[in-house]
Amino acid sequence: MNFDNLNKMTEYIEKNLDTEIDYSELSKITNTNIFILERIFMFLTDMTIIEYIKKRRLSKAFEEIRNTNLKIIDIAFKYQYNSASSFNRAFKQLFDITPTGCRKGLGKYKIIPIVNFEYMKKDYNFDYEIKKLETLSLYCYHITAKKHSDLLYKIRQLYKKVKTNGYYKKFNETGMYGIFSKDNGLYHYYLGSTESYPNLEKYVIDKNKYVIFKLISKDQKDIVDLEEKINKQWIPSTNYNIKSNLKIELYKDNCCYIYLPIK
Secondary structure (H helix, E strand, O other): OOOHHHHHHHHHHHOOOOOOHHHHHHHHOOOHHHHHHHHHHHHHHHOOHHHHHHHHHHHHHHHHHHOOOOOHHHHHHHHHOHHHHHHHHHHHHHHHOHHHHHHOOOOOOOOOOOOOOOHHHOOOOEEEEEEEEOOOEEEEEEEEEOOHHHHHHHHHHOOOOOOHHHHHHHHHHEEEEEEEEEEEOOOEEEEEEEOOOOOOOEEEEOOEEEEEEEEEOHHHHHHHHHHHHHHHHHHOOOOOOOOOOOOEEEEEEOEEEEEEOHH
């Protein structure tokens, strides 16, 4: 089975979540008999196409209930539920809260991501939270580069330096921040903490609303893997408008927290 065709199929599904989905069209897109397609999809995702469509519709409904003032019953009808009771039952079964509880802010933010067949080697739980953070002052080492590849080299050298001079240990005592930004054609990286050090540069994180992911690992391979999943699956699966020129990582208690600012 051609994964490109399967991804085209999920793109078609995504565009038609608020209307009736034509299963014969899925067959045409993948050039596969619908019964065979169902078996392939089940084998690769451990759910049927019908289950996947249901979960994506409920995921979009979760976002709209939590983040808009639309009536819950209108959202239910939009995503192809014929009654409030059937919608409430399906919603609670998937998210463990009622739609009304979701509107009140109960439970964690959660999405069921769009299936991307190129990124299925490792499964992530896309539970996340959204917080409005106040202005935060950090004291950091600051490096810049014109090319992203050059910045990555400089970051590796910086980590060697702070591990030698003792700052790595100092930063981790209160939580170590790594901040990537791009401004006026230059790539920037800041490494530091909230503890004040007079010989380091002060960097201010502006007050803003952030999407925050928690990864129970500090391993760079795991972090890069999660960030790739976020970019390829989570961001296309949501309606949030993420700023692309800033990313914050907080290393604390054997975890990495990834902060993405919302416009």
